[in-house]
Amino acid sequence: MKPNWQYLLLAFAMAVFCWYLTAGREKVDTWMPMRVEMTGAPEGLYIKNGLVSTVDVLVRGPKGVARKIEERQLVYTLDLGKIVPGENRIQFDPKNIPLPKVYEVVEIRPSRLELDVVARAVKTVPVKVVTRAATKDGYSMSGVRAVPETVRVSGPVAKLEKLTEIHTQPVNVPSPPPPHLDEQVSLDLPEEVDASPATVRVTMNLAAKESEVTLRAPLSLKPPRNRTVEVSPDVVTLRIKGPAAILSDKDFPGLVEATLELKPDIEPGKYVASYRVKMPQGCELIEAKPDKVGLTVK
Incomplete structure (x- = not known):
């Protein structure tokens, strides 16, 4: 009796279909890094501690397409519009993770952020020029000046309340000193304090005492x-x-x-x-x- 090729072809197609149903429905778990982007932070507030740039996400999805998501760059947009001075706990919401419906978010590590937020202020303070030595041996300084003479600083309110001036990084005076010194110098900023501009031009005259x-x-x-x-x-x-x-x-x-x-x-x-x-x-x-x-x- 000759085999019926039509039945053989049908059997093969059914076998492939059954394999697809079995393999396609098999779920796998995959850990992936996810980038965190902060948006909407209110003006006048400064996040002192607790910020992270990435978190780890455990994703469950079909085995056949699990690798495709690994090739994508996941981004979580974290809205900071409701933060207030003090401790803020912000929970990660799996619904905000941009994934197709065939995937399921099983776990996020860490599951939340604990942000230490402080009020931030802005003020204008004078710049004081600092030299390695108040006076080089045998020489005197005159006309010491910073340009600009004041800078705009921003930082935590508690720190800015005590800040009355900003020092420059120590200026190195060469030996023997030139008659006139003109040099761009960075500011010596306290931690958590920013300045605009961050550098000033220092000029001074030097003469033999x-x-x-x-x-x-x-x-x-x-x-x-x-x-x-x-x-x-x-x-x-x-x-x-x-x-x-x-x-x-x-x-x-x-x-x-x-x-x-x-x-x-x-x-x-x-x-x-x-x-x-x-x-x-x-x-x-x-x-x-x-x-x-x-x-x-x-």
Whole structure:
């Protein structure tokens, strides 16, 4: 008896249909990450703690199409329009998860968010420039300025109530300092406080500090040939003004010279002569006592 091919084809089709019914109805559970987007937060409020960027969702769906959902990027839109200062508990609602009806949300971890919300304020405060050292050794600062001189800050009300000024990050002054410094500097902001702008331009002038010193210097001279010279007094008192870094150097007295220059053909006798004072560059002679000395040439 010959097999009836029509019955064989029908049997095959029924087998495939039964397999589809069995496999297609089999459910599988899959854990997937889901991104959380915050919207609608009221102005004047700041979320201090509790924010998350993703949560895990356990999804149950047909085995044959379970992998398709893994390839999709799930996003949960969290409405923060009703939050108030203090502790806020917000439950995740499975109905807000954008999934086809063939899928079922079994579990969300965490199932809710506990947000710590504080009131946020805005105010304008002055900027104070901070340097690594109040004054570099031997130098003075002047015209220290921040541009802009004030910034707009925002943050928790409790913190802003105590905030009277914003400091810059310490400004590094190079050594030796330039005559004029112009540099963009970030602000040193307290935690949870934002500023606009977040950087300021700092300018300042730097100059060598000056001081005065009084010292005694011996008079030096080279007598002309065949002459003997007596000087009275042979030591003078000098008051000198100049950069503090130079004047405070222990070797500075040795760099100051008081000298007499005599004509080679000077005749014997008594004279009153002026002397010259040599000193490092940048120094200035304020006073010399006496300003002239007596000479006896023999």
